[in-house]
Amino acid sequence: MMLCILMRTGLRTHETIWGHRRPCDRFSNMNESSSAIGTALSMIATLDADLFEIVLLSLQVSLGAVAIASVIALPLGALIALQRFPGRRAVVILLNAMMGLPPVVVGLMVYVLLSRAGPLGSMGLLFTPTAMVIAQSIIVLPIIAALSRQTIADLHEEYGEYLRSLGCTPMQSIATLLWDGRFRLLTAIMAGFGRAIAEVGAVIIVGGNIQHSTRVMTTTIALETSKGNLALALGLGVMLLTLALSINAAALVISDTARRRYG
Amino acid sequence: MADGAPHTEAREYEQRDSIAKHPLLPLVARGVDFGINGQRIIDDVSFWIGSSGRTVILGPNGAGKSVMLRLCHGLLKPTRGEIRWGDMSVADAREQQAMTSQKPVMLRRTGNDNLLHVLRVKGVPLGERQALVDAALEQAGLTDLGGRAARDLSGGQQQRLAIARAFVLKPKVLLLDEPTANLDPAAVRGVEELIGAIGAAGTKILMTTHDIAQAKRLAADVMFLNQGRLLEHAPAMEFFSSPKDPEAARFLAGELPA
Numbered sequence: 001m002m003l004c005i006l007m008r009t010g011l012r013t014h015e016t017i018w019g020h021r022r023p024c025d026r027f028s029n030m031n032e033s034s035s036a037i038g039t040a041l042s043m044i045a046t047l048d049a050d051l052f053e054i055v056l057l058s059l060q061v062s063l064g065a066v067a068i069a070s071v072i073a074l075p076l077g078a079l080i081a082l083q084r085f086p087g088r089r090a091v092v093i094l095l096n097a098m099m100g101l102p103p104v105v106v107g108l109m110v111y112v113l114l115s116r117a118g119p120l121g122s123m124g125l126l127f128t129p130t131a132m133v134i135a136q137s138i139i140v141l142p143i144i145a146a147l148s149r150q151t152i153a154d155l156h157e158e159y160g161e162y163l164r165s166l167g168c169t170p171m172q173s174i175a176t177l178l179w180d181g182r183f184r185l186l187t188a189i190m191a192g193f194g195r196a197i198a199e200v201g202a203v204i205i206v207g208g209n210i211q212h213s214t215r216v217m218t219t220t221i222a223l224e225t226s227k228g229n230l231a232l233a234l235g236l237g238v239m240l241l242t243l244a245l246s247i248n249a250a251a252l253v254i255s256d257t258a259r260r261r262y263g
Numbered sequence: 264m265a266d267g268a269p270h271t272e273a274r275e276y277e278q279r280d281s282i283a284k285h286p287l288l289p290l291v292a293r294g295v296d297f298g299i300n301g302q303r304i305i306d307d308v309s310f311w312i313g314s315s316g317r318t319v320i321l322g323p324n325g326a327g328k329s330v331m332l333r334l335c336h337g338l339l340k341p342t343r344g345e346i347r348w349g350d351m352s353v354a355d356a357r358e359q360q361a362m363t364s365q366k367p368v369m370l371r372r373t374g375n376d377n378l379l380h381v382l383r384v385k386g387v388p389l390g391e392r393q394a395l396v397d398a399a400l401e402q403a404g405l406t407d408l409g410g411r412a413a414r415d416l417s418g419g420q421q422q423r424l425a426i427a428r429a430f431v432l433k434p435k436v437l438l439l440d441e442p443t444a445n446l447d448p449a450a451v452r453g454v455e456e457l458i459g460a461i462g463a464a465g466t467k468i469l470m471t472t473h474d475i476a477q478a479k480r481l482a483a484d485v486m487f488l489n490q491g492r493l494l495e496h497a498p499a500m501e502f503f504s505s506p507k508d509p510e511a512a513r514f515l516a517g518e519l520p521a
Contacts, residue, residue, distance in 0.1 A: 162368035164338055167358055172384050180371040262371040262412045 040235035051232065055239050058216040061129055061203065062196035065136030066144075070189055073141045077148030077188075078174040081156055095149065098142035103135075107202030110135040114206065127208040132216070135202040140192035147188035148181075155181050183255040183262075190251040197244055285467060287348040287356050287435045289313040290335065295344035297330055297491075304330050305341070306491040316483025317458070317468040319499075321475070323514065327491040328471035329365070329440050335469060336362050336438050348436070361434040365441040367425035374400065374416065375409035378428050385432060395431055403427035403457055419450025423457055430461050437461060439470035443477060455481060475515060479503055487511040 043051050080091060112118050114126040114134075125131045155177050156163075163173045178185065200218040207214035209223055217240045224233040290312040297305035304327045312318055320328045333339045335346055337353035348356035370377050378396040387395065400409045403423040408416060413424060422442055429437055442458065443451040458481060462468045472478055478485055482499040487508060495508040506512045 159368055159370070161338060161362075161364060165336060165357070165360075165362045166381060166384055168384055176370070176380065176384075262373075262414065 036230040036234055039231035040238060043231065043235040044239060048235070051235055051239070053212065054215050054217055054220050054236065055243070057129060057214070058197060058218070058240075059243070061132045061216055062136060062193060064133045065140055065196050066189060066193045068133065069137045069141040069144050069192060073144035073192075074148050074178055074185060075174060077145040077150075078152045078178055079170075080145070081149045081152040082170060082173060082177075092146075092149065095142055095146045099146050101139055101142060102201065103139050103199040104201035104205065106138050107135050107205030110138065110202065110206045126206065127210060127214060129207070129214055131206040132203045132214060135206045136196045136199065139199060139202060140196050143195055144188050144192040147191055148185050151181050151184045151188060152177050155184075183258040186251050186255045190248050194244060194248060197240070285315045285349075285435065285465075287351065287359060288315060288467060290346070290348050290467075290469070292335075292346045293344050295334060295341045295346060297327075297334055297339060298342050304491050305334065307344075308488075308491075308493045309344075310486060310493060310496050312469075312484070314483060315465065315467045317462045317470065317481050318484050318486065319478045319482035320469070320471040320486045320488055321478045321482075321514075322471075322473065322488035324473055325490075326473075326488040328473070328488050331488060332362070332438050332440050332469065332471050336360060338362075356436070359434055360436040360438060361429035361432075362438040363422070363425040363429050363440060363442060365444050367421045369413040369416075369421055369424070372413060373410050374405055374413050374424050377413045377424060378431050381428055381431055387432070399427040399431040402430075402460065404453065417450070419446050419453055422446065422450070422454050426454065426457055426461070430466070433464075434466065436467045436469065439468065441471055441473070443472070443474065451477070475517075487514070489514070 080088065080095070110131060111126065113120050114123070114131055115121055116126075125134070152174075156173075159173075159177060159180070163176060168176065198218065200222055203209075203214075203216055204219045204222065207216070207219065209215055209219040215223075217236045221233045221236050221240070224230070224236070290310075292308055292310050295305055295308045296303065308331065320331055322328050330339060334341055335353070337357045346353050370380055372380070375396055378399055379392055382392040382395060396409070397406070400406050403426065405420065405424055405427060408420060408424075413421065416424060426437075426439065426442065429439075439458065443454050446454065455477065458468060458470070462481075470481070472481075479499070482502075484496065484498050485502040486493055487495040487502070487506070487510075489510050495502060495506060495511045497507070502511070503515065506515055
């Protein structure tokens, strides 16, 4: 039922965006809408090959982007949390502001960089999954860095004196704080993942939504909805929702259990 | 009285004797001031500590005891004056010292891993680490609790773990900030026994407390600090039987500060 409502509101906005088509016409009564959901669910149940190719690529791209961004953002966040340097406040403000980078703009910038005429054009990365990973890494990096900076700063408040007394080098301090904050940092990483898996703007520009190559869940949903192929769109919508919720729930359970164990 | 009690010749002798055994002594402070935001927390403190026995910084809350300890450990820098450990600067001496805080910093790991952390940071070879940890846990009476999350331990156990962690590499000097504040008597006894054992093994202990009875039990010499000023520095026997400073006498008599 909720899905129906979601769909209907979705379709109305859709109509205004893609005004030249009228998919509503093909989807006017309840029977058809429930049959679309039925098809969607059966595609999931029967492990439809196209559907799973798309889901798999989505996960690969977004997890890849989050992994790359984390490797850079976690130490970066910790470094900014610990080091005192001129302009630090400005960096913190900038980093926090960059959490709201519009994916479309990031997509555009990466597009310009990777396009034939662009500085990295010779690498031939445009319209490949690699380009999508790059774009999503850029979107996600400030999110993970800003959230982990806060986490590490809070932890350092508590650990700082001990680490100084022990004579830790900055690297040793950062390693200690990252390790002891690992379960809280998982929340920062999950926030990044949530953003990556859900965004359309950047991947559609740099990926191009090419079938069997760069098609991910969000871009496919946008495309199939505009084509009026609601079954696939809905199937993917359900998958996207389920994945996002269950991965976040899993992360929460892990970090909660661990926090209870280690305090 | 700012520069402490006068040294008698006999005491100098005794102290010189222990200097030979202890590379970080004497601990000397000359005209140390420490202020923050224009407020003076330590006011012209000078002292000379030569003996390797337990030195207790005694005084009411807010006297500047913890700040004095941190100045000695080099976590804070004096705004004026100088502190030296033997012929070493405070910064150099810190490598051979360890400190615990009133509220112990417990890493979010097991007790065992809390101790291992020190050894890893200090670059102790992998193969030697666990034996050191086991010995330290045993000395602190925590052998059975090493596998528990440190932050789940009781207050007294946490303080003992913090002291065990500080002492795991047998530093020359151990600085303890109010090691038994907020502990019940049984836990206090456990912590004091551990401090006693460590002191007896030749480690110089410099600790703060506001607890007169504890100072009596543990101190070889007492520094009485009040409102940032060192009002008296004397051997414990002398200090408790006949305090020379009137403020100290009032404090010992249990009178509340005016």
